[in-house]
Amino acid sequence: MSHMASGTINQYIQFVERVFRTCQGETLARLVSLRDEHVGNRNLRSSDIATLVEGNCVAPLDEIIIAHLSCVKALYMKDYEEAYEHQTTCVACVVRLIQAQQGENWNLPLLYTVSLDLRLVALKAEAAYPSNGKILEKAADSLLAGFRVCVGDTRTNEPYSKKIGMLTIVNQLLKVYFYINKIHLCKPLIRAIDSTNLKEPFPLAQRITYKYFVGRKAMFDSDYRAADEHLSFAFQNCHRKSIKNKKQILTYLVPVKMLLGYMPTKRVVCKYDLALFWDLACAVKNGNLRGIDQVMEEHESFFIQAGIYLIVEKLKISAYRNLFRRVYLAENSHQIDIASFQAALQIMGHDDVDADETQCIVANLIYDGKIKGYISYQHQKVVVSKQSAFPPLTTLC
Amino acid sequence: MSYFDFFCNNNDKSKPDNSEKIQGTCYSMCPQAEVTLRERENLVHVLEVAGGTRKLVKSYSRSAADSNMAVPHLLRPYRVLKDTVQYLLRDVIKRKGVSSLVLYDFLNDRLRAVRQDMTIQRLPPGECACLLEPMVRFYVYFGYKFSNLKPGDFDQVLNKKYLLESLKWFLYCCDSMDQSSKVEEVDVLNSFMSNLDISKRNPSYDRVLMESLYILCNLDDIHPLMRYLGLPKELKSNLTLELAYKIAIANWKRNYIFVCSVIKKLCPLSFCALSSYLPTIQRQALRVMSHGYSSKQLTVPVATVRQWLHFTSDDEALSVCRHYGLKTEERRVRFCKTDFKTDVPLHQVEKHFRHEEKLNLQDMDVIFITCQ
Incomplete structure (x- = not known):
C-alpha cells in the first residue's frame, strides 16, 4: 500500500472502492486509518475535499472518505477540536455502513480502526481544550453506537456474526471510562461481555486488555480475589516482549497480591522497573509504618495517578498484623500487654497512638480473622489462641 | 436530568459563542407577573408577609413542555439572585412564629427557584459558586437539625439529593475555574497579573469547607477521597481539609476511636455532616x-x-x-x-x-x- 503515500486523490478513491468491492477488511481499515502512511500524502489534503470526492465515489464510501480526509487536514492544521468533529462523523458513517451490510463481518476491522482513532483524536482535543472529560464522554457515546450494532447482530450465524467485534469496541470504551474516571459506566459493558456465549473465543489480545480493565475494576470495588484472578490472567498471557504492558499490569497486580499476603520478589519488580514496590513490600513485611509513609510520600504522584494510593494505604493494615506478630514472637507468650503493642506502633512511626486506638486496631484485626484471640479490657491484655494465633494472610479471604 | 448535568451540557455548548445567552431583566426578587397571579389566587406564603408589607420571592415551578421559561423579564440577574439568597438565609430564616418545617419547605422551594434561574441564564462558574455555597450550608444544617424526624415529616433522601446537587455543582464550578486559570498561566505575564489580583485569590466563598463537606457527607463513598487526592497541593495541605480526609480514611479502616475522638474538633457544619x-x-x-x-x-x-x-x-x-x-x-x-x-x-x-x-x-x- 506504500503507493498511497503519493498518488492523486482519484487514485486513492479508486483504490478504496476496489478494496471495498473485494471485501478486504484489513486493507480498507488501513486506508481510513490516521496511523497509516497515506496520511502524509499532500495530494490528499486538498483545499476542497468535499467537491473532489462527491459524485466521484460510490454512495456510503464518499461520506467516510470526506470525513476521514477532512480529519487528516484538521490534524495537520493542529485544529484538534475540528479533527475530533470529523472523526466523530467518520465513525457514525462507518457504523451506518456496517449496520447496512447484514450477514457479513469482514468489515469489522474498519470499525475497529476508526473507533481507536476517535479515542486518540479525542485525547488530543481534550489536551488542547480541557473540558473535564466531556469530549471523551461524547466520544464514548459515538463508540457505543458501534457496540450496539455488534451486540444486536443476533441473526447471523457464527463465523460471520459481528458479535465477535464486541470485545474490541468494549475495550476502547473501557479505556475511555477509566481515563475520565467514570468507572461505574463499565458495569453494563462487562455484563454484556460476560453473558456472551460464542463458540469461537474472542481474540487473545483483546481478552488480555479486557481482563486488565476488569481486574482494575474489581480492585476498585475492593474485590481483591477477583482482581487477582483477572490481572494474573492478563499478566501471564501478555506477550513477553510487551514490557510496557506487563509493567502496567504489574502496577495493579503487585498491590493486590500484597493485600492477599503474597509479597513480590525483588527480581520481578526490578525487571519491570517497579523497585518502589520492593521498598513497600519490605516496609509492610517488617511492620514499618514510617517506611510505608516514606514510600507513599516519595511516590505520591505515581500512586495517585495510577489510582492505587488508597490500596497502598490499606496495606498498613497488613503491616499492623506483621508488626504485632513480631511482638508476639518476641514476648513468647499468649498474653500480651496492650502497652507492648502500643510501644511497637510508636517505635514504628505511629507517634501519637494511645492505648484506646491500639485496642481498636487489634479489635479490627481480630474481626478480620487476622489475629485469633480476644482483648481483655480489665487486664489491658490481648489473649491469643495457642494454635496459629496469626494465620497466614494467604489463607484468609 | 438534574440541573447539574444541564448546566454542564450548556456550559460546553455555550463556549463558542455567548451571544445566545439569556440575560434576566427582572430586578426584583419576584417577577411582576407572578406577584399579580399569586395575589389574585391567594398564594402568598405566610413568610412572605412581614408586618404590613408583602415581600414575595419567586417560587419554583417545574418546566413544562408548553411553557417557555427562558423569558428575560421572568429571570433575575446575578445581583438580584445574590440579594435573594442573602435575604432568605439571613432575614427570613430568623422569622419566629412558624414551625421550622414550614420554614424549611419555604426556603428550599425559593432556593430551588434561584438555581433554576441560574441554570437558564447559564451564569459563569464564579457567580454560581457564590450562590451555591450558602445553599450547601443550608442543606447540611437542616439535614442535621431534622435528623430525628420521621420520614413522613422530613425527607432526608430528598434533602441529601439537593445537597449533593448544589455541592457537586459548586465543585464543578471550582474545577472549571481552576482549569481556565491553568490555561491562563501559559502566559507568564498573565499569571503574574492574576497573582496580583487579590479578589481572585480570595473568593467570597469557603472552598476548603465545601471540599471538606463533600468528603464528610459521603463517608461511605470512595470517590470524594479520589477527588481529594487529585486536588492541588496547597488545598490538600490545608489542615481543615486534611482532617476531613483523615476522618474518612480512619472510617474506611474502621478506626472508630480516631473518628469519634476528632468529632470535637470539627466546625459546626462539618459536625452536622458527620453526625448523620x-x-x-x-x-x-x-x-x-x-x-x-x-x-x-x-x-x-x-x-x-x-x-x-x-x-x-x-x-x-x-x-x-x-x-x-x-x-x-x-x-x-x-x-x-x-x-x-x-x-x-x-x-x-x-x-x-x-x-x-x-x-x-x-x-x-x-x-x-x-x-x-
Whole structure:
C-alpha cells in the first residue's frame, strides 16, 4: 500500500472502492486509518475535499472518505477540536455502513480502526481544550453506537456474526471510562461481555486488555480475589516482549497480591522497573509504618495517578498484623500487654497512638480473622489462641 | 436530568459563542407577573408577609413542555439572585412564629427557584459558586437539625439529593475555574497579573469547607477521597481539609476511636455532616468490638464505650448495646460475637447538643453567609 503515500486523490478513491468491492477488511481499515502512511500524502489534503470526492465515489464510501480526509487536514492544521468533529462523523458513517451490510463481518476491522482513532483524536482535543472529560464522554457515546450494532447482530450465524467485534469496541470504551474516571459506566459493558456465549473465543489480545480493565475494576470495588484472578490472567498471557504492558499490569497486580499476603520478589519488580514496590513490600513485611509513609510520600504522584494510593494505604493494615506478630514472637507468650503493642506502633512511626486506638486496631484485626484471640479490657491484655494465633494472610479471604 | 448535568451540557455548548445567552431583566426578587397571579389566587406564603408589607420571592415551578421559561423579564440577574439568597438565609430564616418545617419547605422551594434561574441564564462558574455555597450550608444544617424526624415529616433522601446537587455543582464550578486559570498561566505575564489580583485569590466563598463537606457527607463513598487526592497541593495541605480526609480514611479502616475522638474538633457544619453517619459508625464499631472483646466472662465498662463511641450518656450507650443483642449488667457491657444481631435496623441516636449554642438560628449569619 506504500503507493498511497503519493498518488492523486482519484487514485486513492479508486483504490478504496476496489478494496471495498473485494471485501478486504484489513486493507480498507488501513486506508481510513490516521496511523497509516497515506496520511502524509499532500495530494490528499486538498483545499476542497468535499467537491473532489462527491459524485466521484460510490454512495456510503464518499461520506467516510470526506470525513476521514477532512480529519487528516484538521490534524495537520493542529485544529484538534475540528479533527475530533470529523472523526466523530467518520465513525457514525462507518457504523451506518456496517449496520447496512447484514450477514457479513469482514468489515469489522474498519470499525475497529476508526473507533481507536476517535479515542486518540479525542485525547488530543481534550489536551488542547480541557473540558473535564466531556469530549471523551461524547466520544464514548459515538463508540457505543458501534457496540450496539455488534451486540444486536443476533441473526447471523457464527463465523460471520459481528458479535465477535464486541470485545474490541468494549475495550476502547473501557479505556475511555477509566481515563475520565467514570468507572461505574463499565458495569453494563462487562455484563454484556460476560453473558456472551460464542463458540469461537474472542481474540487473545483483546481478552488480555479486557481482563486488565476488569481486574482494575474489581480492585476498585475492593474485590481483591477477583482482581487477582483477572490481572494474573492478563499478566501471564501478555506477550513477553510487551514490557510496557506487563509493567502496567504489574502496577495493579503487585498491590493486590500484597493485600492477599503474597509479597513480590525483588527480581520481578526490578525487571519491570517497579523497585518502589520492593521498598513497600519490605516496609509492610517488617511492620514499618514510617517506611510505608516514606514510600507513599516519595511516590505520591505515581500512586495517585495510577489510582492505587488508597490500596497502598490499606496495606498498613497488613503491616499492623506483621508488626504485632513480631511482638508476639518476641514476648513468647499468649498474653500480651496492650502497652507492648502500643510501644511497637510508636517505635514504628505511629507517634501519637494511645492505648484506646491500639485496642481498636487489634479489635479490627481480630474481626478480620487476622489475629485469633480476644482483648481483655480489665487486664489491658490481648489473649491469643495457642494454635496459629496469626494465620497466614494467604489463607484468609 | 438534574440541573447539574444541564448546566454542564450548556456550559460546553455555550463556549463558542455567548451571544445566545439569556440575560434576566427582572430586578426584583419576584417577577411582576407572578406577584399579580399569586395575589389574585391567594398564594402568598405566610413568610412572605412581614408586618404590613408583602415581600414575595419567586417560587419554583417545574418546566413544562408548553411553557417557555427562558423569558428575560421572568429571570433575575446575578445581583438580584445574590440579594435573594442573602435575604432568605439571613432575614427570613430568623422569622419566629412558624414551625421550622414550614420554614424549611419555604426556603428550599425559593432556593430551588434561584438555581433554576441560574441554570437558564447559564451564569459563569464564579457567580454560581457564590450562590451555591450558602445553599450547601443550608442543606447540611437542616439535614442535621431534622435528623430525628420521621420520614413522613422530613425527607432526608430528598434533602441529601439537593445537597449533593448544589455541592457537586459548586465543585464543578471550582474545577472549571481552576482549569481556565491553568490555561491562563501559559502566559507568564498573565499569571503574574492574576497573582496580583487579590479578589481572585480570595473568593467570597469557603472552598476548603465545601471540599471538606463533600468528603464528610459521603463517608461511605470512595470517590470524594479520589477527588481529594487529585486536588492541588496547597488545598490538600490545608489542615481543615486534611482532617476531613483523615476522618474518612480512619472510617474506611474502621478506626472508630480516631473518628469519634476528632468529632470535637470539627466546625459546626462539618459536625452536622458527620453526625448523620454517627449511628452507622457506632453500629460498625460495636460489631468489631463484639469480636475483639468476645468473651463469656469479661466485660467492658459502659462509661468507656460511651466515651469511645461518642454516645451522649451511659444510658444511651447501654440501650444501643441492648438493641444489637449484647448483654449488659449494671454499668458494664458483655461483648460476645454470637450475641451481636446483624438483622436489626440501625438505631436512632439522641441528638448531640455539642454545637447547639452555635447552631442557634438567631446568629446563623456565621453559618450561612460568608459571601458579601
